[in-house]
Amino acid sequence: MKKIGFLSFGHWSPSPYSKVRSASDSLLQSIELAVAAEELGADGAFFRVHHFARQLASPFPLLAAIGARTSRIEIGTAVIDMRYENPFYMVEDAGAADLIAGGRLQLGISRGSPEQVIDGWRYFGYAPAEGETDADMARRHTEVFLKLLEGEGFAQPNPRPMFPNPPGLLRLEPHSEGLRKRIWWGSGSNATAKWAAELGMHLMSSTLKNDESGKPFHVQQAEQIAVYREAWKDAGHEGEPRVSVSRSIFPIVNDTDRAYFGHERRSTDQIGFIDENTRAIFGRTYAAEPDVLVKELAADEAIAAADTLLLTVPNQLGVEYNAHVISSVLKYVAPELGWR
Template sequence: MERFGTLSFGRYGPLGAGRQLTAGDSMLQAIDLAQGMDELGVNGSYFRVHHFARQQSSPMPLLAAIAAKTERIEVGTGVIDMRYENPLYLAEEAASVDLLSGGRLALGVSRGSPETVVRGYEAFGYTASDDPRGADIAREHFELFLRAIDGEGLAERDTSSPFGGGTGMQRIEPHSPGLRSRVWWGAGNRDTAEWAGRAGVNLMSSTLLTSADGRPFDILQAEQIDAFRAAWRDTGHTGNPRVSVSRSIIPITTAEEAMYFGGRQDGDQIGVIDGMRSTFGKTYAAEPDVLVEQLRDDAALQSADTLMITIPSQLGVEFNLRIVESFARYVAPALGWAPTTSGA
């Protein structure tokens, strides 16, 4: 494990006892938490993206704000739902954040997870899907997005324009060299992982897999990662792609953490998502020395280079920063991690 960071839903809403966490509170707390993690040398601050829900839906302003307030930490998404995106506008936004951050963007995209509404992407104007889940729209948008960030000319220059002459096709601006190497595809099964390998982008392996054959989640996920890397090599891509996995991990070091999460450790769960039997990863909640042994036995975590820890967003900055600090101090070094001191 070379890197770790946090994966947040960015939830907001009622907290109980008459308290309310607003959307503004949620975003400002995310900035504060990222600043604290940057000081600790933690590698990344990543956000889930959900539309028509009280969570993060438009992450680019938040990522830009975090980048402006930090020096080293990677800022990213896990994942942006490409069914909802104008691929050229996303290319402009992604390049802007990547340039502002000095190349610290980790842009995770995919078809997205099940929604809170019915075919919500159609409300955004994307109505041409023949797939009941909109996967065809997501792939088409992603392919155009990659062409755009690669600098391909996509619109013909107007030779009579007062804003610049010339002929030929114009690329999207701004253009951020190297952004392609910082794009990830979120995959929930083996087939999409292999597709990502062939496309030449990094892999964000989901918190679930649409597979349930009785084997443990980490074994299924490790096989998915192996298939992704094999597809990358077989297609002829050079270099080593990055791979991330996400886990719910709570180091228990205080009575408060024991009150909230003691006894919460459970095994893998089997459920149905998008009509498919799926395996969901377990929660790790224990004292640090116990966590070290358990995580050393997690086959997928050992195969990946980046770990994203899902955090309980509604418990606030201080609580979450304590969880992250405990993991960084007592658990992560035993898994091969060292804090970032320079660069992203």
């Protein structure tokens, strides 16, 4: 059994072929797709955060709106770039959205990836400390965020407050009990997967990672998951950690599917560089008739090792088509693989 959700980047474009022409379209259609996914029996609605781009950016208003319109599915991010975040303000936003959703937030965070502008986090007022890299800064922001989520008081109260205070040091409000246990780290390497386990975060592994061995993508990702699980065990955390992987999966069940994704039948892993020094491997797209997909996905070692699968959706094709893709996976593929 696996939890199956979708992951949207929330692209919009004034292109005549796009069904998502504006930021308003992207936000409102994201809500509608989450509602549709819940009705179809999917388990989660997740969104990527990018700044300075025609994509989804500030996630918490969107997560809160989805929380108010749904009742069951998990709602989350995959991922928030922590180089851009004020951990204190983020704790308040996250707490409010989680309370609106009734404790269903699953927040994926990370050190980020190359963005639309050079060092965009500097425009947000952040800069690495002396001797830090931007990745170090993201991890520092993360450690502060995790500590604040524990809900312990740390701020000295005013002796003459405007409103009565509870006794002792004050914490940030609103506090959502249990959210600290629902934080995930988006890891692109074995080393950061190990670091995430040590801090008690769940693991998100995307459709790309650092090419650390030259092996096929799904094999490297499965090895990363094994490193993570071993580190979790060594750290002595209670319970079992959760692990998600993201995949582009398109069952071809009609002529529209064939027109959009038939050319992806022969898709393979790709190698590229996400910056001057980091060689990365990008996972293939799975597109075929359901019986072929079942055989191909059964051989994906990372999917087998994960408890959660996020389906990356082409959101510019609109809510109706993306709901169709999710439905096709749930109806024709998941049962045959024992995911349902």
